[in-house]
Structures are given as C-alpha cells and as structure tokens.
Amino acid sequence: MNIENIEAFVYINHYGSFNKAADVLYISQPTVTARIQSLERELDCRVFDRVGKQINLTDKGRQFLPYAQQILQVYQTGKHQVQSKGLVPDELRIGSTISVSNYLMPQLLVHLKTAYPNLNIKLTTAPTEVLIDKLKAKDIDLAFIRKVVNPAIQAYPFCEDPISLYVYEGHPLAQARRASIQDIRKETLVFFECGSLDWLRLHRVFESMEQPPDIVYQVDNLETAKKLVLRKAGIAFLPVLSVQEEVAAGTLTRVEIAETEGISLRTSLISLNGEYAGFIQTLLELGTGNPLNRLIV
Template identity: 85%
Template sequence: MNIENIEAFVYINHYGSFNKAADVLYISQPTVTARIQSLERELDCRVFDRLGKQIHLTEKGRQFLPYAQQILQVYQSGKHQIQSKGLVPDELRIGSTVSVSNYLMPHLLLHLKSAYPNLTLKLTTAPTEALIDKLKAKDIDLAFIRKVVNPAIQAYPFCEDPISLYVYEGHPLAQSGPGRTSIQSIREETLVFFECGSLDWLRLHRVLESMEQPPNIVYQVDNLETAKKLVIRKAGICFLPALSVQDEVKAGTLIRVDIAETEGISLRTSLISLNGEHAGFVESLLEIVPGKTPNRLIV
C-alpha cells in the first residue's frame, strides 16, 4: 500500500477539503484525487462521499481512518529516527517572528530540548524578511515565518492561527450567546486594530472596507499585548489571533465573537530551512503544534 495515498487520505479528512490537503502537501489537487482513487482501488471501497464541495467519510472510511493514522505515525516516527541518527550539532539557531516567539516558542524549545538533551538552543526574533536573509546567510539554521517563495528555501506548513473578533467581558456582543453574527453588528463599535504587516491581514482589510459604514478605528497598534490590554480595559474591541488570547479566553476576560464574513481568515506560519538541511530537527518540530493535535501527524 502506497504511503502517499494514506497520507492524502488522512490530510483530506483532517482539513475537510481536497484543495486544502493539496496546498498543505505541496501537490496539485488532481494528484490528491488520483491518490484517493488509487487508495479506493486498493481497499476496494469508497472512503469519501462527495456532496458538492463538501466531503464526508463513508462508513468504510471511518473504519479505516484509525489504521491509516497509525500507519502514518509509525512511518514518520521511523523516518525521524533514521534521520536523527546522523551527527547532531551542539547548537541549533532558530529564528522566529514576534508572535511565534511569544506564544509558540517556549513549548517548541522545551520539545527540542527533550528530544535532544545535549543541544544548546539560540533564539533570534525578527521580522520575516530579516529572518529569510539570516537563513540564506547561514546566521540561523531554521526559522518560523509567515510566508516565503524562494527556490533555495524549503517551507513546511506549520500551523494556522485563526483571526477572530474578541470583546471584553460584559460587552453586548458577548451577551448574544454562541453562534455567528454579521460584520454589520460592529459598525457602531470602537475598534482597536492590531496589524503585524502580514499579507494574511489583507482579507480582513477588504471585509472592513466593504462595509457601508466601517467601524471607528480609534487605536492602531503593532503589539498584541497592547491590543489585548486595551480590549480588557474596555477601550474597544479587536480582531486577534487565537494563540495570543488563550489565557484571557480561559480566564473569561476576553470573549470570541464569530463573524460570518471573516470566517476562515488566519495567520499561517511556516517552518523554513535551506533545502535538505537539518531534516531531523525539522521533522521533530513538525510533529507538534502546541495545545493541538500534532500538525504533521494529524491524528
């Protein structure tokens, strides 16, 4: 049985889309479709029902899923063991953007230290373009950035951080109960606008610009902690990445409000390296996404 067919099956189920799985696997959508067709021939059954743009596991697909996940885990664990048998350097230099340093990196560094006890870890925090330059100059070994298109650099999708509207405790939008509301419901609101300069924010810009009466942006900040504190102090409401507000959401000081028009907008973080270098470290990092099901294994 072809491991690539099993990988496509697990990824499609996880992301709920052939196109999304193709993006994550860096292959074309027809290739993903061909792999599923090949798998279905091998199993002699359909694994997905396709209803328009939506897909669902068939009963046979649900039965096969845990075995496919286990096969993929064993394969990737074995691959990691083989790659990690080589010479491990004494120091690993990692670069990351500010948000990754603040909200992901402590967990990732502890994971690496557990996997490589003798390793010294050095972290550099900088904007995406600066990190790319440092990687090309070999001043760092790996980096977590927003997006890159460069033939000399290998990029691995690491995680997606959904951008949602957050309001303070007691805000009228927080009292409306669960469910989605319209972007028009914030037209009278004072808005704290955080922006990190990433292209991922362009979709949010377009949504706001499409409103007949855009919200009143009183505070424009480039720091997540500042934005959060302004909302908590009831200065306004703000669109924020989910990872940055985990503690506040648990404490109940910030409440997420789902906006139909902004659903699906997220910050995408990739792990990058110079092609073929530090494969063992890359594979180890791709095994985890803090607080979630491992991104690479997708179980």
C-alpha cells in the first residue's frame, strides 16, 4: 500500500477539503484525487462521500482512519530516525518570520531546550525570502516561514493561524460577536498587510462588496495594528495567536464574519532535505499543521 495515498487520506479527513490537503502537502489537487482513487482501489471500497463541497468519511473510511493514522505516524517516526545525522550538535540556528518569533518562539524554544538540555539556540528573525536564502547558504539550520516550493527544501506543515475580525472593548459589534461583511463597510478599518496570499483573500472579499470598508490605517507590523485597535482607532482582521492575551483579558473581542471564515495564515517548518530530523520531530509535536500532532494552546 502506497504511504502517499494514506497520507492524502489522513490530511483530507483532517482539513475537510481536497484543495486544502493539496495545499499543505505541496501537491496539486488532481494528484490528491488520484491518490484517493488509488487507495480506494486498494481497499476495494469508497473512503469519502462527496456531496457538493462537503466531504465526509464513509463507514469504511471511518473504520480505516485509526489504522491509517497509526501507519503514517510509524512511518514518519521511522523516517526521522533513519534521516537523523547521529550526534546532537551543540548549537541549533533557527530562523523565523516576525509573527512566529513574537507569538510562538518563546513556547517552542523552551520545549526544544527541555528536550535537548545541552543545546544552545540562536534565533534569526527575517522575511520568508531572506530565510530561504539563509537556509540554502547554511547560515541557519531550520526556519519557520510561509509556503515554499523548492526541491532542495523539505517543508513540514506546522501551524494554521485563523484570521478573524477583532474589535475593542465597548465596540457595538462586541456584544453581538457576529456580523455580516456588509456590517463593517462604515467602520474604520486597520489593515495589517504582510504580503501573504492569505491576506489577498481578504482583499478579494472586500472587492466583492458594493461599498468596501474604509481602510484608514494600513500597516506592515502586527503589533502596531493590534495597538491601534486597543486604542479604539478602528477594528482589524488579525491572526488568533497574536491576540490570545487580549481576548483573555477582555480588551479585544472576536467577531464572527461568515464571508471570511476559513482564511488563515499558514506556517511551515523547513530544512534542507534530510537534515535535523530529530529537532524537527520535537518541534512538530507542538504544531497544528500536521493532523497527527498536538495543538498549540
């Protein structure tokens, strides 16, 4: 049985979408479909029911799922062991984008240090393109970046950070916690722009409106955008990980917008092929991008 077929099956079930599974596996949607068709021929049964855009496990698919997850977990663990380069180095150089540095790295580095007590860690924060160049030049060992497609680089889906609308304490929408995209067309909007394709999906939603929202502040720093909202200068679409403390404190409130559901920032953990497998496995234990891993809280 082809392990790639099992991988496609597990990821489609996790993400509920052939397209999304293809995205995180860095393959085309037709390739994902072909892998499922191959798996169904091997099992001699259908594993998914497709009704419109809805994808549900069949009874046989539900029966097979725990075995598929176990097979994939054993394979990935074995792969990491085989690819391991032996002795643990004294230093690990990690690169990350600014959002990962701000909101994930403190937890990740402590977790890594617990697993490798004698390890020294050097962190470099830079844009995705710079980090890829540094990895190729072997100036860093691992990196957390946005999506990359490069045959020399191994990418592991690590984290999906949903983008939602947040309003300040006392804002009229804070009570309802739910609104239509049309309800924000007269609001002052703070827009954090990082150049990612995920943010372009928001722009497309705005462009579909007869009267797009008034983007008064367009900033390239996530903390600046958040602090403008906290100062009641406007409201903003922000990644969930960036506002956990403020939501817990009640100073920011998430407002559900149906038209923007499903938009998220995706982060991958990358390395040169076959390198630092042990560290990668340790870090992936905290990731949300892999359906076999625990969630970051």
